[in-house]
Structure formats: C-alpha cells, structure tokens
Amino acid sequence: MKQLDIKKYTPSLKLQNCIDAYWSVKNIYTKDVQIPIVPDGCMDIIYQDGKILCIGAMSEAFIVSAKPREYTFGIRFKPSVLPQLLKINASEFTDKKVFLQELSLELFSWLDFQELDEQKKVLKLNDIFEKEFENIELNQSITKAIEFIVDFQGNIQVSKLQEQLHLSSRQIERLFQNYVGYSAKKFCNIVRFFTLFKELIQDKKELSLKAYDYGYCDQAHLNKEFKKFSNFTPTHEIMSVFYNTKN
Incomplete structure (x- = not known):
C-alpha cells in the first residue's frame, strides 16, 4: 500500500550548481509513517505547518514521524551553498533546524508566499533564487x-x-x-x-x-x-x- 506521495523537481539550468532539487512529501496513509532521513551533506529550506525552516546538514540518520495528511515542501541546496547565501557558519547549524526569519528576514520575505500548485511554486522559486545568486560569488x-x-x-x-x-x-x-x-x-x-x-x-x-x-x-x-x-x-x-x- 502506498503511504507517501513523493515528488521531486529539477531546478532551472542557472541554478543546477546551487540547488540539488525541490521536493515534496505528503503522508496519504491513515496512520503515522516513519521516514528515515540519512545524511547527504546538503542543507534544506522547508515549508511545513505554515512555517519556513532552515535545516542544517545532518551528521547522522534519524527517523521522522509523518502524521496523516502531513505535507512538507523543501528546497535542497548543494553542499556549502546555503551557508554562503545566508552568510552563516554551517557548523553552528549541523543537526539543527531554525526558523528562516532568524537567519535572513530578507530571504524569508521573498519565500513567504502561498502557492498550492507545486509546479508554479517551483517556477516562482527559480525566479527568486536566480536573482539571489546573481550577486553571489561562491567560494x-x-x-x-x-x-x-x-x-x-x-x-x-x-x-x-x-x-x-x-x-x-x-x-x-x-x-x-x-x-x-x-x-x-x-x-x-x-x-x-x-x-x-x-x-x-x-x-x-x-x-x-x-x-x-x-x-x-x-x-x-x-x-x-x-x-x-x-x-x-x-x-x-x-x-x-x-x-x-x-x-
């Protein structure tokens, strides 16, 4: 029985050196589903329960419990990219999650929009991040x-x-x-x-x-x-x- 509705979207060509993927997960089962999250060196920004969170790189695996109908949309950045965008020290956020507005009110204001259609959301996010990365020279x-x-x-x-x-x-x-x-x-x-x-x-x-x-x-x-x-x-x-x- 299918328990999770999982979708992944490729970023625009201009962003493929910076963003690994846009993704979404929805629990379509009637009970909690245990989801394993394994470390991959990436950091994510996620939309969940009306909040926008920054997720630090994980050093070890953990299990998250997705409640029935729980929905998460995420932006997975390639290793080292998000700390440079946010001008943060990545080691201070390893294995942690924080509200994005605590790190960058400007980026939060750009990302804080409502769009139910995921493909339209991806297009809008592409526009936002293409502009954001225009003036950033990655190390x-x-x-x-x-x-x-x-x-x-x-x-x-x-x-x-x-x-x-x-x-x-x-x-x-x-x-x-x-x-x-x-x-x-x-x-x-x-x-x-x-x-x-x-x-x-x-x-x-x-x-x-x-x-x-x-x-x-x-x-x-x-x-x-x-x-x-x-x-x-x-x-x-x-x-x-x-x-x-x-x-």
Whole structure:
C-alpha cells in the first residue's frame, strides 16, 4: 500500500550548481509513517505547518514521524551553498533546524508566499533564487573540494585534497567546518555512504562486492558504517521508503 506521495523537481539550468532539487512529501496513509532521513551533506529550506525552516546538514540518520495528511515542501541546496547565501557558519547549524526569519528576514520575505500548485511554486522559486545568486560569488576552493570528493564517490584521502587544492590541512578543515558543517573526512565518509546507499536501494545483491568497490574492507565494515549513518542495515526495507530511486 502506498503511504507517501513523493515528488521531486529539477531546478532551472542557472541554478543546477546551487540547488540539488525541490521536493515534496505528503503522508496519504491513515496512520503515522516513519521516514528515515540519512545524511547527504546538503542543507534544506522547508515549508511545513505554515512555517519556513532552515535545516542544517545532518551528521547522522534519524527517523521522522509523518502524521496523516502531513505535507512538507523543501528546497535542497548543494553542499556549502546555503551557508554562503545566508552568510552563516554551517557548523553552528549541523543537526539543527531554525526558523528562516532568524537567519535572513530578507530571504524569508521573498519565500513567504502561498502557492498550492507545486509546479508554479517551483517556477516562482527559480525566479527568486536566480536573482539571489546573481550577486553571489561562491567560494571556489570549497566548490572544487566538494566536486573532487563527489567524483571519487567519497573514497579519497584528505591529503589528496591538499595536493589538488594547494591548501594545508588546517585550511581545508576550516573550509569544511564553515561551509559544510563538519570535517572533510566526515564529508568524504558521508558521500561514500550515500553514493553506495542509493545504489543498494536499486540493487541489494552482492553486498560484499559493493563493499570492496567503495573502499570498505569487507561486508562487516560496510554494515558497521551503514548502521552508523542510517541506524539500519543495508537490506532493511524501511530504507527504500523515502529514498527509492528506481522510478
């Protein structure tokens, strides 16, 4: 039985370096639905219960309980982008949620509008954020570091980043704490986990082979890491409820 109505929308071409996706989730079931939220290095702005909230990057998984007919619309920003837009230190908001108006009254005033049609809402948000990002020059060092980690699916040593970016380990750590919310090593682990996690949702077979492919020592190491970041084992059915990527 279908319990959640989940939709995702791609941002405009101009925003695809900044916004990962617009998304919405509605519980269409008659009972509460438990939704696993796993860390991916992103920060979100969400509309929920008439409020607009800023959600910091998550360092570990947690479960949210969606009540019947509960509806959430979100804007998922790519790692490091939202802190630069809001001019905040990302590490101060890791694993936290705050009202957007406490961080930026100006952005809150732009986003505080009513629109039930999601496609129209996405178009309006595209217009708003295209204007917002016109005058923002994103930090190229953190952008390159994140791109490099993602290209290697998180399976990379921080020392390699130092070589590529010509930065000291202290400079790299400061960049990641300020713009992502945790250390470069932890971000690598999260990217590695999340990349494998999405693949496992599509195909749970041959876990031991996938473990080696992603740099884990063995399946036991993979299971330990997976449980640390998700609170579940790779084959647990609940993990595909919200993050199913088959369609």
